[in-house]
Amino acid sequence: MKTLTIAAGITLAAGAAVAETPVLTVYTYDSFVSDWGPGPAVEAAFEKTCGCDLKFVAVGDGAELLSRLRLEGARTEADVALGLDSNLMAAAAETGLFAPAGIDIPKLDLPIDWTDSTFLPFDWGWFAFVYDKTKVTDVPKSLDDLATSDHSIVIEDPRSSTPGLGLALWMQAVYGDGATEAWAKLNKRIVTVTKGWSEAYGMFLDGEADMVLSYTTSPAYHLIAENDDSKGALAFDEGNYMQIEVAAKLAGTDQPELADKFLAFMLSDEFQSIIPTTNWMYPAKVPASGLPEGFETLTKPAKSIIFLGDEAEKMRKAALEAWLAAAGR
Amino acid sequence: MAGSRRPIRRPPVPGLLALALVLLVTLGALAAVALRAEGIGSLSRSDWLAVRFTLLQATLSAVLSVALAIPVARALARRRFAGRRALVTLLGAPFVLPVIVAVLGLISVFGQNGLVSRALGLFGLPPLSIYGLHGVVLAHVFFNLPLATRLILQGWLAIPAERFRLAASLGFGPGDVARILERPMLRQVVPGAFLVIFLLCLTSFAVALTLGGGPRATTVELAIYQAFRFDFDLSRAALLALVQVLVAGSIALVALRLTPPDGIGAGLDRVVTRWDSTGPWSIALDAAAIALAGAFLLVPLAMIVLKGVAGLGSLPASVFLAAGRSLAVALASMALTLALALPLAAWVVRGRARLVDALGTMSIALSPLVIGTGLFILLFPLVDPARVALPVTALVNAVMSLPFALRALVPALGAVEAAFGPLADGLGMNGFARLRLLWLPRLRRPLGFVAGLSAALSVGDLGVVTLFASPEGGTLPLALYRLMGAYRMDDAAAAALLLLICSLAVFWVFDRGGRVDADS
Numbered sequence: 001m002k003t004l005t006i007a008a009g010i011t012l013a014a015g016a017a018v019a020e021t022p023v024l025t026v027y028t029y030d031s032f033v034s035d036w037g038p039g040p041a042v043e044a045a046f047e048k049t050c051g052c053d054l055k056f057v058a059v060g061d062g063a064e065l066l067s068r069l070r071l072e073g074a075r076t077e078a079d080v081a082l083g084l085d086s087n088l089m090a091a092a093a094e095t096g097l098f099a100p101a102g103i104d105i106p107k108l109d110l111p112i113d114w115t116d117s118t119f120l121p122f123d124w125g126w127f128a129f130v131y132d133k134t135k136v137t138d139v140p141k142s143l144d145d146l147a148t149s150d151h152s153i154v155i156e157d158p159r160s161s162t163p164g165l166g167l168a169l170w171m172q173a174v175y176g177d178g179a180t181e182a183w184a185k186l187n188k189r190i191v192t193v194t195k196g197w198s199e200a201y202g203m204f205l206d207g208e209a210d211m212v213l214s215y216t217t218s219p220a221y222h223l224i225a226e227n228d229d230s231k232g233a234l235a236f237d238e239g240n241y242m243q244i245e246v247a248a249k250l251a252g253t254d255q256p257e258l259a260d261k262f263l264a265f266m267l268s269d270e271f272q273s274i275i276p277t278t279n280w281m282y283p284a285k286v287p288a289s290g291l292p293e294g295f296e297t298l299t300k301p302a303k304s305i306i307f308l309g310d311e312a313e314k315m316r317k318a319a320l321e322a323w324l325a326a327a328g329r
Numbered sequence: 330m331a332g333s334r335r336p337i338r339r340p341p342v343p344g345l346l347a348l349a350l351v352l353l354v355t356l357g358a359l360a361a362v363a364l365r366a367e368g369i370g371s372l373s374r375s376d377w378l379a380v381r382f383t384l385l386q387a388t389l390s391a392v393l394s395v396a397l398a399i400p401v402a403r404a405l406a407r408r409r410f411a412g413r414r415a416l417v418t419l420l421g422a423p424f425v426l427p428v429i430v431a432v433l434g435l436i437s438v439f440g441q442n443g444l445v446s447r448a449l450g451l452f453g454l455p456p457l458s459i460y461g462l463h464g465v466v467l468a469h470v471f472f473n474l475p476l477a478t479r480l481i482l483q484g485w486l487a488i489p490a491e492r493f494r495l496a497a498s499l500g501f502g503p504g505d506v507a508r509i510l511e512r513p514m515l516r517q518v519v520p521g522a523f524l525v526i527f528l529l530c531l532t533s534f535a536v537a538l539t540l541g542g543g544p545r546a547t548t549v550e551l552a553i554y555q556a557f558r559f560d561f562d563l564s565r566a567a568l569l570a571l572v573q574v575l576v577a578g579s580i581a582l583v584a585l586r587l588t589p590p591d592g593i594g595a596g597l598d599r600v601v602t603r604w605d606s607t608g609p610w611s612i613a614l615d616a617a618a619i620a621l622a623g624a625f626l627l628v629p630l631a632m633i634v635l636k637g638v639a640g641l642g643s644l645p646a647s648v649f650l651a652a653g654r655s656l657a658v659a660l661a662s663m664a665l666t667l668a669l670a671l672p673l674a675a676w677v678v679r680g681r682a683r684l685v686d687a688l689g690t691m692s693i694a695l696s697p698l699v700i701g702t703g704l705f706i707l708l709f710p711l712v713d714p715a716r717v718a719l720p721v722t723a724l725v726n727a728v729m730s731l732p733f734a735l736r737a738l739v740p741a742l743g744a745v746e747a748a749f750g751p752l753a754d755g756l757g758m759n760g761f762a763r764l765r766l767l768w769l770p771r772l773r774r775p776l777g778f779v780a781g782l783s784a785a786l787s788v789g790d791l792g793v794v795t796l797f798a799s800p801e802g803g804t805l806p807l808a809l810y811r812l813m814g815a816y817r818m819d820d821a822a823a824a825a826l827l828l829l830i831c832s833l834a835v836f837w838v839f840d841r842g843g844r845v846d847a848d849s
Contacts, residue, residue, distance in 0.1 A: 036815035198813035207442035327544040
């Protein structure tokens, strides 16, 4: 326990020393702040102009981020939460922890209209099954096609992973009450279900399955970072489910102006141009310089599916139940 | 004999302090989560299904791990061959690997596209299907067979050499040796080994899910994670963790009650040549046991090495910094483990405090997620969690290593006390003098093993650091996960190899001191 006491002492001393520069604390998910994520570049760019210290706190994934904020409640140090998943917006709004952003929202480049003024999108993507073009030639055109094909797939668990939940909601949107039936058919193609995206994607790259549940932007990584154009993503006739990642200002922030400044910066060209090749998602507002070279080769589904707000909350439970019911058969 | 001496009456102060710290980290954290929850939750039908599946897979995994470990440990105990020392160290590796690395290693051997399936394909046979209950058990045996082997091997090496010499001069055959010498030892070691492995498997989550092939392989730990992350239902999380604790506690008490008191007595502490079991049949059997276990455990490791070796040179410097932090945490965690384990083991042995043993052992069965969250709730009002990330990680890792430490130290200390306790009592040797002059020299082997194991486990464990770490302050396993999350699977494979090297290195360094006489 002595270490803890000492650590507490150091914390107090350190806190006093940096009190002159305002600190903006941004809670986000872990991969955002890693050396290979957008975090380091975003921090450097914002600190150049804000006259502040931007401090990232990394918390698991987008869903764990919300759990953490609920755990900390009103006492939280966070000024901004960055990286909440659009499926959790209703649950997030219900906590009362967030406040509307005090900025003018520029016109966004999303496939859907955006009306919420508390949760602001910073990037988005379509979930899709990613495959190896050299191995799979007869590409399925729909979820039905995939279920009746002979391709093996690996997916993530909806309870522990954002893409997994995305697929469950996708199935729910397409099949409604027939989702359990549809899952029972699709399950025959599923090699296994992993805890998170990393395990599933690693297994796919090792050849354990023909396809993996990921994003339409995944092939861009292989193309741009590895010069490998062998990966493709499937666009389905019924549309692909979307993920929108949002950020919001905390109601209890002690730096409301700085938080708004950050949210405005988040939608500026500088921030948005960092996103595509670090987070491997589409920027919420395409910067003047356009998308990086290679993004034009990506598959674009003709239709976008997404549940927002209370509907997402309601569907989340139904989607999970359908998935579990199919597995119990 | 141990049975004739009266246990000490008052609980020793160091033991009490150690137990208090362990309980604060485990049950204190659980209580913090429960108190933070609004109202009392209830468990759904799917939660109970998760409990059932968890018990089933944990029981099967523990039984198989221990059953398979007995022939392997016996073979290692009675055979001398070139490379034996290296093999014994390497066999410890799966146990200390991060889950994600071990799973990918296993899949590269046993998966649809793994070595075995590809070999089958050459003969026109269908690929192996690893996914299902059998896959879960296979993975858990992969993780825990080495631990079971080491614990049982310690038991074999603790049989005084004079017994074997006496047995040889009395003309004992292998059957007689097994009946008179080995089985009593096994009765003493096996329940404890079964217990720790069962408890370890109780909190399995990613392994069970990935290799179990889907939601039917839902364990309690996954249900807890779901309660936290998906539903933010703290009361259900606490309730599920309580179920884990109750199951763990009752199994611990039963297993420890089944362990007879040490009655084997002491010898002169040397390992000597064995004269029994020199027949060709028994040599072939031992060779097969070692070869099969070696292949089962080492081929997946070799795959990890092969995948990682190319990228090792080009790893970013930050990964090496993370490795440095991991090693620092590992050393702190090791020191803490010894500081906690020795007083507790002393209390267990000298006070016959089986309950203390059970409490110290079952800490491993408590959900890491609940412990992390509970500690977070306790510390959040006091300090910035990021500032205490590494000390807290070291403390939790130490508590998590405690069960293995107790399993290795309690029988060994019991034997030391049985042999030398009366003499030490007669000399009035107590407290520090007893520790320095009797215990430390006599316990060198298990202490080395415990130090190595706890340090290695700490290197490989992702643990609570995810809940606390700042972006710049992560450990090596966290860096590995971040690399994977950024699509950099090749760098991640290299980081996995670096982690394997670090784990094995710390294990080897500390365990070496303990193993010097295992090879004589």
